[in-house]
Amino acid sequence: MRDYDVSLVLCTATQPALTRQDSFDAGKRLRGFDESKVTEIIDDVPAIYSALKRVKVHRPANLDTPREWVDIKADIAQHEAVLAIVNRRKDAADLYRLLHTEHAKGLFHLSALMCAQHRSDTFRRIKAGLDERRSLLEHGATAPPVRVVSTQLVEAGVDLDFPVVFRAMAGLDSIAQAAGRCNREGRLACGEVHVFVPPTQPPPGLLRQAATECRVIWKQIAPDVDPIDVKLYPRYFHRLFARDLDAKDICEALRVGRDGDVRFRDAADAFHLIDDKDGATVIVRYRSDETKEDIGALIGKLEAEGPRRWLMRKLQRYTVTIYRHDADRLLRLGDIRCVERCPSLYVQAIGTLYDPRLGLLADGAPGDPAAYVS
16 A cells, blocks of 8 residues: 555455545545555456355345244244354343253354353364264255354354354344355255344444444345345445444554654554453353363462463463453352452352353353342
8 A cells, every 4th residue: 555565455255345435434534445546356246246146135024123032933943954143142042042942952052151162162063963964864864953043253264054044133244244154065056044133232333333234225225136235235334434433543543644653552552342341351160071171270270370371371262251240240249259360350150150051141140049139
């Protein structure tokens, strides 16, 4: 680019709006690139998109009418190999519990309330289940179901392939990423992606704004238009970028000053996907047949000797980040405790606080009498 003498190569299924507009964000004077500076590597993107199309996306019948979880559960239960993606961790737990009452066999849950080791173990079980199911069906045998309820963490860098995907209303780019988990290997003539309007809103901020802009775009297109057509992304991102996306003036810090200086430190200090003051890290006591670590011994070593680089790397696989207000409540209940030598860390104190299917129970350990004391 002009200031740094570099070229950028962007490769994504959901190309953002890159060319110059009057302003992406009038308050921050953010602009796109000159049209002459943006070059497509692929000659005919719509043609390639059409040739590689593997799924059909079904829009909700009514974009403004939420559906109840019990009705959504019934639709999901009709399919024996299905992935359902929702916007909130609580939504994932609620939908999982509803399905578990009648369809416990082959049912999995994924969310960031599970520590990284737990998620890795669950991914392996899901992939093994899908492979077993595919093999049995190819030989004409009855195959067990594989149903997964997940948050959006499954949408990036996860190699799962389902014939059917359900996605709670979200941004156009998120829905396209969800579609990438459907008929991923092209084994079917066409996979099916069903978008539904859940009874809860996406989290406030960018996720909710993205869902709103997607809804606006979908209301403007004809019923026969592909809801994730590649031509829709510039319009979607132009609308999304028109909002205040840089409340902390990070772009201003990265501008080259008169003396050629760039405030990299200021930009780094200001940039946080999740504000530290809103989150708290809890070390959980997750165990499974796949894990070799003695998590109790590792926690004991941390509390006795303090943090060590090698020790913290091991413990990182067993941490869960929760909202600060949830941590404060769990601390009052005695479900977690502070790590004496690491005041910014907490450790699970009650065994039942971490569920082997759902992960850390942010509302508190079940059956804890303290949970019922106001």
